[in-house]
Amino acid sequence: MEVVLLLEKDGLTQYNCFNPMINKSISIIIPAFNEGANIKRVIGTVFSFLKDNFSAFEIVVVDDGSTDNTAAVLKAVISAGTPLTIVTNPVNKGKGRSVKRGVEEASKEYVLMSDADLSTPLKEVLKFFEYIDQGYDIVIGSRALPDSRLAVRQGFLRSSMGKTFNFILQRVLFTGIKDTQCGFKLFKTAQARELFALQRVERFCFDAEVLFIAKRRGLRVKEAGVEWANRAESRVAIFRDSLGMFLDLFKIRLNGWRGFYGP
Numbered sequence: 001m002e003v004v005l006l007l008e009k010d011g012l013t014q015y016n017c018f019n020p021m022i023n024k025s026i027s028i029i030i031p032a033f034n035e036g037a038n039i040k041r042v043i044g045t046v047f048s049f050l051k052d053n054f055s056a057f058e059i060v061v062v063d064d065g066s067t068d069n070t071a072a073v074l075k076a077v078i079s080a081g082t083p084l085t086i087v088t089n090p091v092n093k094g095k096g097r098s099v100k101r102g103v104e105e106a107s108k109e110y111v112l113m114s115d116a117d118l119s120t121p122l123k124e125v126l127k128f129f130e131y132i133d134q135g136y137d138i139v140i141g142s143r144a145l146p147d148s149r150l151a152v153r154q155g156f157l158r159s160s161m162g163k164t165f166n167f168i169l170q171r172v173l174f175t176g177i178k179d180t181q182c183g184f185k186l187f188k189t190a191q192a193r194e195l196f197a198l199q200r201v202e203r204f205c206f207d208a209e210v211l212f213i214a215k216r217r218g219l220r221v222k223e224a225g226v227e228w229a230n231r232a233e234s235r236v237a238i239f240r241d242s243l244g245m246f247l248d249l250f251k252i253r254l255n256g257w258r259g260f261y262g263p
Contacts, residue, residue: 022129025056025109027189029102031095032061032116036069042118043077043084049122060085060102065092095183096199096206103189103196111192115183117231124226128186136222137191138214140177141184147225154230161242165249172249173212177223180208184226191219198261204241205248212252213261 028046032039043059050057063070063086074086087101099113110132112125120141128139142148144166153159166178181204187195191214201209214221255261 022053022126023055024129026050026054026125027058027060027102027106027108027111029099029106029111029113030059030061030116031064031098031102031113032066032070033064033092033095033098034066034068034070035116036066036073039070039116040073040077042116043074043082045118046114046122047082053126056108058085058106058108059083060087060105062087062098062102063089064094064098065089094203094206096204096209097202099206100196100199103187103192106189106192109189110186111189112186113183115231119231120182120184120226120228124184124224125186128222128224131222131224132186132188134222135220137188137219138211139186139222139224140180140211141182141226141228142177142179142223143182143226143228144178145223145225149225149227150229151227152229158230165242165245168246169208169249172253173208174215177211177221179223180211182226182228183207184228200255200260201248201252203244203248205245205252208249209252212256216256216261216263 028050030042030046035042039061043061046059050059061074061084063074071086071088074084078084078086085105087098087105089098089101102113103111114120114122124141131139143150154162162179162181166180169180170177185207195210195213195217198213199206199209211221
């Protein structure tokens, strides 16, 4: 396969290839916190997948105030020649703030958010574009549908907390989505910028907030079953973060009533 590598002045990187499987351009946003042990391997996997499947792409990693060697590893990856954009939060701001910053940097036609552990294999995004072609605006990965494939399941407590969260979400914000929190979502970049510009939640409940705004705006959201493997060292503190997420659901509803998300 013939390839051409272009480096843009603003620091964003574009990798073009001929004979792509999907003639679309995509930005992949990866929020990372203390991922020094894994991030080099992850970026290599992402790069190989994207260059084999897309006509143009960029990888944006948002280092969320990591206190390990994540920053050094990312710089080494760039020095080795892998095209990459790094966005750095000086201190830990939360996954929601990090994804928002990544979306602000995105320059391609579509933007995919993915967890740094690749708990959902990147190949799942290929079928997402089938739904885009059917007229959907946003496609979100789900672990709660009949065709979802859970290679490694969560423990009983985390699973129960997740079901309770969704139960309350469907009564406070909106119905029709069984899993808002899977970290694998595809947006049209122009729409993503509008949605994330209104985002106020900086931590783990931002997914629900962005989808709430999208539904208020009449955007079509498709929930699609994906393959997923639980990560033992989850960044979500089971009690502290879960409590914060439950409270954020009511904050989101209040923000909607107050008109913070527009009409």
